[in-house]
Amino acid sequence: MQWMGLGNLWFALMIPAIIVLYLLKRKVEDRVIPSTLLWQRTLQNWEAVKPWERLRRNLLLLLQLLAACLLVLALVRPAVPTEGITSDHTILVVDTSGSMMAKEGNETRLERAVSQAKALIEKLGSSQTMTLIEAGREPNVLVSKSAEKEPLLQAIEKLAPFSGTSDQIAALSLAGAIAENEPGSGVVWMGDGSGERKLDGGAVPAFSGSFQFMQMGSTRENTAIGVFVTQPTEKGVEGLLRVDNHGSMTAKGKVTVFDEQDKLLDTDSFAVGAGSSQTFSFQRLAVSRVYRAVIEPEQDGLSQDNVKWSVPFATGKGKAALYSPEGNRFLHQVLQTVGSLEVETIQQAPDAAAAARDLWVFDGVVPDELPKGNILLIAPNKKTKWLPLAGEKELDQQPRPVSPDDPLLKHVDWRDVHVAKGYALDEMPGMKPLVRAGDVDLVRAGIIDGRRVVIIGFDLHASDFPLRPAFPIFMQNVVNWLSPGQTAPIPMAHPGEVLTIPLSPGATTRTLTYPNGHQQSLTEDATSKTMQLPELTGLYRLDEGVDTGTKSTYFPVQMNEGESNITPKSLSVARKNAEEQKESEEATATGTTGGLGTKELTYWLAAFALLVLLVEWRVYQRGY
Amino acid sequence: MNQHLLDPSWLARLERMQMASRKAVSGSQAGKRRARQLGSSMEFADFRAYVPGDDLRQLDWNAYARSGKLFLKKYLDETELHVNLYIDCSRSMSYGHPNKMARAIEIAAALGYLSLCHLDHVSVYAFDSSITAALTGLQGKSQAHRLLSFLSSLQEGGAGDIQTAMRQPGAVSGKAGTSIVLSDFLFESGYTEGIAYLQAARQEVTLVQVLSKEELAPEYAGELRLIDSETGQAKEVSLTSLLMEEYHKSLRDYQQQLSAFAYGRGIAFVSVEAEQSLESIVFHVFRQAGLIR
Numbered sequence A: 001m002q003w004m005g006l007g008n009l010w011f012a013l014m015i016p017a018i019i020v021l022y023l024l025k026r027k028v029e030d031r032v033i034p035s036t037l038l039w040q041r042t043l044q045n046w047e048a049v050k051p052w053e054r055l056r057r058n059l060l061l062l063l064q065l066l067a068a069c070l071l072v073l074a075l076v077r078p079a080v081p082t083e084g085i086t087s088d089h090t091i092l093v094v095d096t097s098g099s100m101m102a103k104e105g106n107e108t109r110l111e112r113a114v115s116q117a118k119a120l121i122e123k124l125g126s127s128q129t130m131t132l133i134e135a136g137r138e139p140n141v142l143v144s145k146s147a148e149k150e151p152l153l154q155a156i157e158k159l160a161p162f163s164g165t166s167d168q169i170a171a172l173s174l175a176g177a178i179a180e181n182e183p184g185s186g187v188v189w190m191g192d193g194s195g196e197r198k199l200d201g202g203a204v205p206a207f208s209g210s211f212q213f214m215q216m217g218s219t220r221e222n223t224a225i226g227v228f229v230t231q232p233t234e235k236g237v238e239g240l241l242r243v244d245n246h247g248s249m250t251a252k253g254k255v256t257v258f259d260e261q262d263k264l265l266d267t268d269s270f271a272v273g274a275g276s277s278q279t280f281s282f283q284r285l286a287v288s289r290v291y292r293a294v295i296e297p298e299q300d301g302l303s304q305d306n307v308k309w310s311v312p313f314a315t316g317k318g319k320a321a322l323y324s325p326e327g328n329r330f331l332h333q334v335l336q337t338v339g340s341l342e343v344e345t346i347q348q349a350p351d352a353a354a355a356a357r358d359l360w361v362f363d364g365v366v367p368d369e370l371p372k373g374n375i376l377l378i379a380p381n382k383k384t385k386w387l388p389l390a391g392e393k394e395l396d397q398q399p400r401p402v403s404p405d406d407p408l409l410k411h412v413d414w415r416d417v418h419v420a421k422g423y424a425l426d427e428m429p430g431m432k433p434l435v436r437a438g439d440v441d442l443v444r445a446g447i448i449d450g451r452r453v454v455i456i457g458f459d460l461h462a463s464d465f466p467l468r469p470a471f472p473i474f475m476q477n478v479v480n481w482l483s484p485g486q487t488a489p490i491p492m493a494h495p496g497e498v499l500t501i502p503l504s505p506g507a508t509t510r511t512l513t514y515p516n517g518h519q520q521s522l523t524e525d526a527t528s529k530t531m532q533l534p535e536l537t538g539l540y541r542l543d544e545g546v547d548t549g550t551k552s553t554y555f556p557v558q559m560n561e562g563e564s565n566i567t568p569k570s571l572s573v574a575r576k577n578a579e580e581q582k583e584s585e586e587a588t589a590t591g592t593t594g595g596l597g598t599k600e601l602t603y604w605l606a607a608f609a610l611l612v613l614l615v616e617w618r619v620y621q622r623g624y
Numbered sequence B: 001m002n003q004h005l006l007d008p009s010w011l012a013r014l015e016r017m018q019m020a021s022r023k024a025v026s027g028s029q030a031g032k033r034r035a036r037q038l039g040s041s042m043e044f045a046d047f048r049a050y051v052p053g054d055d056l057r058q059l060d061w062n063a064y065a066r067s068g069k070l071f072l073k074k075y076l077d078e079t080e081l082h083v084n085l086y087i088d089c090s091r092s093m094s095y096g097h098p099n100k101m102a103r104a105i106e107i108a109a110a111l112g113y114l115s116l117c118h119l120d121h122v123s124v125y126a127f128d129s130s131i132t133a134a135l136t137g138l139q140g141k142s143q144a145h146r147l148l149s150f151l152s153s154l155q156e157g158g159a160g161d162i163q164t165a166m167r168q169p170g171a172v173s174g175k176a177g178t179s180i181v182l183s184d185f186l187f188e189s190g191y192t193e194g195i196a197y198l199q200a201a202r203q204e205v206t207l208v209q210v211l212s213k214e215e216l217a218p219e220y221a222g223e224l225r226l227i228d229s230e231t232g233q234a235k236e237v238s239l240t241s242l243l244m245e246e247y248h249k250s251l252r253d254y255q256q257q258l259s260a261f262a263y264g265r266g267i268a269f270v271s272v273e274a275e276q277s278l279e280s281i282v283f284h285v286f287r288q289a290g291l292i293r
Helices: A006-023 A039-047 A050-075 A110-122 A149-158 A168-182 A328-335 A470-482 A579-593 A602-622 B009-015 B061-067 B100-117 B141-152 B162-167 B192-200 B242-263 B278-288
Strands: A029-033 A078-081 A089-095 A129-135 A139-146 A185-191 A210-215 A223-233 A237-245 A252-259 A264-274 A277-285 A290-298 A309-310 A318-323 A341-346 A359-363 A374-378 A390-394 A420-427 A431-436 A438-448 A450-457 A499-503 A511-514 A519-521 A530-532 A538-546 A548-557 A597-598 B044-049 B071-073 B080-088 B123-129 B130-141 B177-183 B201-209 B220-227 B232-239 B270-273
Touching: A006 A050, A006 A223, A029 A602, A039 B044, A039 B232, A039 B242, A050 A149, A050 A602, A078 A318, A089 A168, A110 A129, A110 A149, A110 A185, A110 B278, A129 A309, A139 A168, A168 A185, A185 A499, A223 A252, A223 A290, A223 A309, A237 A252, A237 A264, A252 B177, A264 A277, A309 A548, A341 B071, A359 B071, A374 A470, A390 A519, A420 A438, A420 A579, A450 A470, A450 B061, A470 A548, A602 B242, B009 B071, B009 B100, B009 B278, B061 B071, B080 B100, B100 B123, B100 B141, B100 B177, B100 B201, B100 B278, B123 B162, B192 B201, B192 B242, B201 B242, B232 B242, B242 B270
Parallel strands: A029 B220, A089 A129, A089 A185, A185 A210, A318 A341, A318 A359, A359 A374, A374 A450, B080 B123, B080 B177, B177 B201, B201 B270
Antiparallel strands: A078 A597, A129 A139, A223 A237, A237 A277, A252 A264, A252 A290, A290 A309, A390 A420, A431 A438, A438 A450, A499 A530, A511 A519, A511 A538, A538 A548, B044 B071, B123 B130, B220 B232
16 A cells, blocks of 8 residues: 555544534524423434434534545545556556656666566566567667566666656657557556656647556655856856756755866855755856866755756867968958957968868968868869869859858848859869859858868959958858857767767867766867767767877766756646547546556545545435 | 404304203203203103103113003203313413414303303313312303403413312312313323313313414424423424424324324314414314314
């Protein structure tokens, strides 16, 4: 027997209240009547069945007490364990999202789910089969329709939580599709229903089989670091930290900020009210390449969200080289203004062995070999082996953006821009046209040989583009895109995500160190690397061997904030047809509360209490 | 003022009625009442010689034995009736609208008046636990005034007890006759012996139970302490429909008991409601019951 709502026990106070009401003396009205003779005889008859009379007068009290007891009992929600599962084929879906790492007593929610799943498997009948699905980032069928317990148990044992959010809709769709194909299937969902990107708002898949949701969570107390950012200022590094309390009680604890070397920099204490947040600002933190904030709440469901790293926005400037034999005042000026670049004007075309730059700008010249670094090429007037120049063309049409949504064209207004002639280029793999006039691509952007390249296919002097407001905006976009790694830190990422890591051009060695110490060397000679992150939270470090020594870049991979809200929620599904609608409501009813194979008695008790109330009403009416 | 007891408009109608009695009682004065059966009274009058055709049952066999001649024994005609009216004046009678006692007095007035009109002897007794007032030996219509003024003067008394009241000296007349008891018969100590005592005094007894609506169909509700007007005894009851049902059952039982007792002893029993009109009581209930004709 379990008590799912023991907190409601205080309703039991209604029992003494009823007794007190009975203890209060009855108020009687005096009335003189001719003779009490007949009343005496009446009451004598009445009292002839005295034990009944006494009992009956108390019957009302007894009934009320019984009703009260039943109501209290219903409120504490007792549940009895039921034996195993009834479907012939059970599709067991286990949620392994981040919130399943929350502690429920001595075990995590996932551990509880695993042990309950094991109990379910142990109770499988000889003719019953089970399919095991892990509702991970993508639903994953671990064991398909197995009647043997051993593989199921092994698969269950191997389940591990990941720091991200599981795709509940996909998992439900998958389970529903399997259930559709196998008559007599029932879906059992083990999870806590919490998290952000879940069923809320999304289309709820419809089910035809039975669906039982087994709630693994009961606590909602969790305190997490919502945001931790650091920024260098004139006086030192300033840190901003937000502590979110997702629970129902005030959370108290300590917040501490460490530097790269785990040296304690600052500490503070917090007391955050239920469901609210508190923001801390740390002034003048000692300079460090990375900061780590840790909170130690007194009560905490999930410990994984108690630490966050922050890499301060870089203040260093990227290095750019401008080669413009003809000279270009506009270009020179704009490069100085937009982005944070140190622009160096070179007088000679760089050879292949030239030192790496973050950005090379070529105006009116085309290098035979691409130097190391990203390239901005203006007025490509020469055909090389990497540049298929078709020739110069007079333009009589307005420039027109091909893909206006591209980040490079953000806020750029081409309507006032006029271009007299442009250089037509043949197809270039990896490069896509952004702006076109007639059949000539005026702007192309893409990746050549691992480098980010932007080609402006006309001479700036042959247009009024530099005179338009669009010019600096466009250049800002271009420079930002071409030098992302140098002007901003690698953005914070979630585990399992696809992340583009900017690489320093010209680095000789590149090693990515995982939070668990595993090292991976990146061999690409490119300016960025797109990779899928492993399911591992923590601080990643990219070491690059550049000519000035080893350059280390940090980026944190942190748990999805949505998972910090561990409040258990119920999960219900729609029914495919109306007859089963009722059943679904029942399933939800047991689901919101039920643990593994438990049947809640609340509704029965409440119904019984109602019956007792009806009897009591009748008794009162008939005046027993 | 005494005329208020009886509505003058139907006095004439009342005069045409008479008390029905099975008992013929002789008297010193001739009454208006016609003898039903000549010579059936117990009072001896005369002898006469037998003529064939005479009732053989009336032959005086003792005389025949002594004289060897057949004689018929002649008895006096029934001439008058002694009518005794007993009015319960206990406190419980003073309830109802009009109260039971007033109604009882009116009934007594009506019965007394019509008896007087037939030259019957009329005596009126008021009692609670004893005879509190009495007016005896009225005869003739001329006495109606006395009867009515006596009845008007009756006061409510204390606790009623017919048992002791009837045993009191002077409570019953020595003459055989008709006794009509007007009461609610709600006596704590019972009524059987008192009535039996009356019957033993050669009275043809008629019981008229007067109950008020309050007793027949009480309209009480809630938690009440019911206090007896006579004894002051209290009963706490919480009135429910079920208890009300039980009360009605008790009332029925009580009336049945009373009528069974009356039937068993050859007593006429009539139950009337105080709220009923006097006219309907006298002309319908009493006539139907054969009390008057």
